[in-house]
Amino acid sequence: MTASLPSLLISQLEKSFSVGGKAVRALQDISLSCPEGSFTALIGPSGCGKSTLLRIIAGLESGDSGKVLVGGSMPDVLRRRGALGVAFQDPALLPWRSVRRNVALPFDVLGHRPTNWRPRVDSLIRLVGLSAFADALPRQLSGGMRQRASIARALVTNPSLLLLDEPFGALDEILRRSMNLELQRIWLEQPATAVLVTHDIEEAVFLADQVVVMQSHPGRITRILPVPFPRPRPRALMRAPEFHALVDELATLLEGTQAA
Numbered sequence: 001m002t003a004s005l006p007s008l009l010i011s012q013l014e015k016s017f018s019v020g021g022k023a024v025r026a027l028q029d030i031s032l033s034c035p036e037g038s039f040t041a042l043i044g045p046s047g048c049g050k051s052t053l054l055r056i057i058a059g060l061e062s063g064d065s066g067k068v069l070v071g072g073s074m075p076d077v078l079r080r081r082g083a084l085g086v087a088f089q090d091p092a093l094l095p096w097r098s099v100r101r102n103v104a105l106p107f108d109v110l111g112h113r114p115t116n117w118r119p120r121v122d123s124l125i126r127l128v129g130l131s132a133f134a135d136a137l138p139r140q141l142s143g144g145m146r147q148r149a150s151i152a153r154a155l156v157t158n159p160s161l162l163l164l165d166e167p168f169g170a171l172d173e174i175l176r177r178s179m180n181l182e183l184q185r186i187w188l189e190q191p192a193t194a195v196l197v198t199h200d201i202e203e204a205v206f207l208a209d210q211v212v213v214m215q216s217h218p219g220r221i222t223r224i225l226p227v228p229f230p231r232p233r234p235r236a237l238m239r240a241p242e243f244h245a246l247v248d249e250l251a252t253l254l255e256g257t258q259a260a
């Protein structure tokens with residue numbers, strides 16, 4: 001973890017939407033602190049505002065009140081500087097572009113390619129294990145490979161804040177576990193302050209330093225649980241009793257949020 005990574009500070013964030021003339025409180029009094037270089041997972045029932053929160057952190061949407069600061073700056077300032085990397089459940093690769101040109105896409109969006117763009121892109125493609133497919137088109141890749149390409153693309157501008165919204169949601173259980181290990185490896189090699197939205201409790205516990213439990217109607221934070229396991233976390237951790245104790249504790253908390 002380097003000193004240049006930003007912390008993420010959210011204070012008293014509120015957001016409502018108008019749906020059919022009625023106000024829906026998507027987020028109520030959200031306050032959260034993510035230390036620099038930390039990994040935070042957001043978990044909670046459908047509709048509790050996880051994606052809305054991530055979109056506000058990404059500067060893609062604004063809150064009605066409250067503050068979101070990344071290393072002291074507003075998120076849209078970071079986004080315009082390319083300091084923010086985002087990967088969603090749908091890898092959204094451009095079908096006519098090769099893996100290499102998809103990974104390079106953020107440079108085109110920002111309007112300039114650094115002189116070393118090609119080695120940078122190729123080293124990220126190597127990092128996510130797709131070197132043999134750099135010239136392939138997205139339709140020639142499996143679901144897991146597309147998701148790796150999407151993560152490489154999210155990292156290409158060397159972002160200090162990495163936002164992941166259910167990146168492995170469409171993958172089967174076994175592949176998902178492997179991708180969790182891969183993501184940890186990639187994140188340890190290319191550190192960033194990371195926020196992950198997930199429905200998968202084991203994924204949250206395996207990857208995160210803190211798990212934020214949310215509840216719906218209105219969307220709010222009910223608990224923040226620290227995850228104490230040292231890194232790198234091995235695959236065997238997923239079978240350890242202390243891992244399952246934390247997973248069970250979160251499952252019980254989540255059952256409480258469903259019942260509410």
Ligand SMILES: Nc1ncnc2c1ncn2[C@@H]1O[C@H](COP(=O)(O)OP(=O)(O)OP(=O)(O)O)[C@@H](O)[C@H]1O
Nearest residue numbers: 017018019024026045046047048049050051052053
């Ligand atoms: N653009 C929008 N317009 C109107 N309502 C919205 C909009 N975006 C989100 N909402 C509402 O805000 C609430 C939170 O939605 P959000 O997608 O953030 O939840 P979520 O926890 O990510 O859900 P899921 O786990 O199902 O993806 C929901 O009630 C949703 O209907």
